[in-house]
Amino acid sequence: MYQKPEQQPEVDGLGRLSDPQAEKDFQRAKLPHTRRRLRFVCAITALAYLGAAYADSLEISGPDLNLLLAARCLTALAGLVPFILTFREKTGSGDMGMAAGVYMAILMATESLELYLKADVFIMGGTPITAFIVLTFYLFQPPQIWQSIISGGLGSVAYLATLALFTDAPPGYVANSFLVFALANGFGLYFCIRFGAAQRREHVALTELKRKAETDALTGLLNRRRVTELCEREFEAAKRYGHPCSLLLMDIDHFKDVNDSSGHAAGDAVLVALSERISRILRVVDIFGRIGGEEFAILMPHATREQALSAAERIRKTVGDLPFEFDGVSLNVTISIGVSSLISEADTMDLLYRQADDALYAAKRCGRNGVHF
Template structure:
C-alpha cells in the first residue's frame, strides 16, 4: 500500500515529521543560499534602478519594494541562521519571501513598464522556477505563495498597464507553465525523496529489529551493549547482562513443527518485553537465545529481573492449537567487574547459562553466586 497521500506527503504524520527532520539540514542550506541571493540581487537592483531613474519619486517607489523584499529576506535569513524557531515558521517565512519578491517585481513592472515592457516576464518566470527548485519538499505553502504572486503580477499587467491582449496572454501562459512545471517538479521530487526515505527506514528496521519476535536484532543489541559497556566503564556505572535460552526448544520444533516453535519464540519475547524497563535492551541473538542488557543494575538486580523473566514464561502455559504447552527458560547472569570488553561480559553470562542448563534447566545462575532457584511463588533463596 502506498504510504503517500495525494499531495505526495506521508500519510503517517509521525513519519512525515521524521522525514522533514532528516531533510532539514539540506533544506536549510538551500534556503540560506536562496535568501542570500535575494538580498544581494535586490541590493544590486537598487543601484541599477538609481542609474535608470535617478533620485526621483519613481526610484523611491521601486526602492520601497526592493527594500521590503530585501529586509524580509534578511529577517528570514537571520531566523534560519539562528535556527531557533520551528520548521513551520521557517516555511511560512519562506513563502512570505517568495510572495514579496513577486510583489517587488510587480511594482517594478508598474513603474518601469515603458522601459522594460514584456522583458520583465522571463525574469519573473525564472524567479518562480528558482524558488520551486530550491524549496523544501513541501508543496502547499510554496505553491500558494507562487500562485498569489503570479496573480498579483498578472493583475498589474492586465488592469493598470496599457498592454495588448496577446502580450498579456503570452505572459499569463509563461507564468502558468512556470507554476505547473515547478509544482510538478516539487511534487515528483518530494515523492521520490519520501519513497527513498521510507525504503531506508524499512531497511533500518530489518537491520535493527528481529523480524520474527519484534525485539532488537543481534546486530542492534550488540551495538547497544557495546556503547552501554563503554559508558559504564567511563562513568563507573553498574551494568548486568542476562543470557536467556528456551529449554528443550529443539524438542518443541521436532514434536510440534517449526510454526509452533516460531509462536513460542514470539510469545516468549512478548512476555519478557512486558517485564523489562524502557531503558533495558532486549534482543534475539539467534535461534532460541536472547540477550538482556540492564544498565545501572548490579548482580542482585540482575537476579531479580532474571527471576521475573523466568516466572513470566513459566507461570502460564503456551497455547498450541487446542492444547497447551509448558515452556521454561534458563538464564545466566553476569555483572561488569573488570571485564575488558562487552564480549567478555557476554561470554561470562553465557557460561552461567550453560551452568543453568547443566544443573537441570528452568534456573537462574549468577556469575558471582551459586544457583538461584525460586522455591515458592514469591520466595528466592541462594544455595
C-alpha cells in the same frame, strides 16, 4: 526493543507519505540537505535582489525609488530569517518551510510593487523574470509543498493583476505572461510532487533495507550483529561516564522439545510471542535482540546488578506464568537467565558477555526456569 515489521507507507496525491510518522521520519532524515538547500536559495536571491537596486536607480527616482529600495531591503531581511533558521539545530523543516514561504510571499509582493512603480518605464517583451523566481522557490523549497503553492500561486496572481491593471501592457502580453506563470507554477508543482514522491520512496526503501539488515526476520528483534554494535556503544558510554550497565542472556528451556512435539511452526510462534511479551515490560532504552535460535540478550543501561536481577525475575515470571497458545494447544515455556554487570573500569564487553553466559549455564545446571548471576 521489539520492532514489528510494517507495510511500506503509501504516497498521497501531493507526494507525501500517507503515514504521519513516516513523513516525520523522512523530514528528519532530509533535514541536513534541507538546511543546505534553503541556505543557498535565500543567500542567492537576497543578494541578487539587493543588487537589482542599481537598475532601479537608472529607471526611477525620487520617492518611488526610495520606496522600492526600502521594499528591497525588507525583502532581503525577510530572506535572512530562514537563512538564520538553517543554522539552528532545533529548527525543523516545517518551521524553515514556513519562513521560506513568508519570504517568498514578501518577495512576490515587492515584485508587484516594482512593476507598479515602474509602470511608465515598463518594457514589454520576453519572459517576466518573476516567473523564474516562482519556479526557483518550487525547486529549492524544503520538502513542504503547501508553502510553495500558496506563496507562488498568490504571488503570481498579484503580479499578473498589477500587470493587467496598472501598466499599459497590451492584452496579448498579459495573456502570454499568464501562460508563463501558469507553466512556472504547474511545472514547479509537478516537480515538487513527483520528485518529492521519488525521494520519499527511496527513503522508505533504504530504511526498510537497513531494518532488514539489522533485525531478525522472524521476531522483528534486533539481530546479533546489531545487538553487538549497540551493546559495545552503550557499554563504552557507561564506562566513560561512570553509570551502571547490566547484561541479561536468556535461553528458552527445552525448546527442542517444543519443536519436536508441536512442530517448527509452533516453535516459531513461541519465539514471536515471547519476544512481544518481553518487549512490553522493557524500558525504551533497553537493547533487546535475538542472538541465536532460542537465545536472547538484553543490555540494560543505567541498571545496577540488583535492578537487573529484579528485571530478570520479572521477565522469567512473565514468560513462565502464562502458557503460549498455538492452534488451540497450550504450550508451557520457561526461560533461564544469566545476569552480569559492569563492576570496574577494567571490565570489557567481552568479559561482561562471558560472565552472563557462565551465569546462564549455572541457571540451567540449577534446574532451569531461574535467574543466576
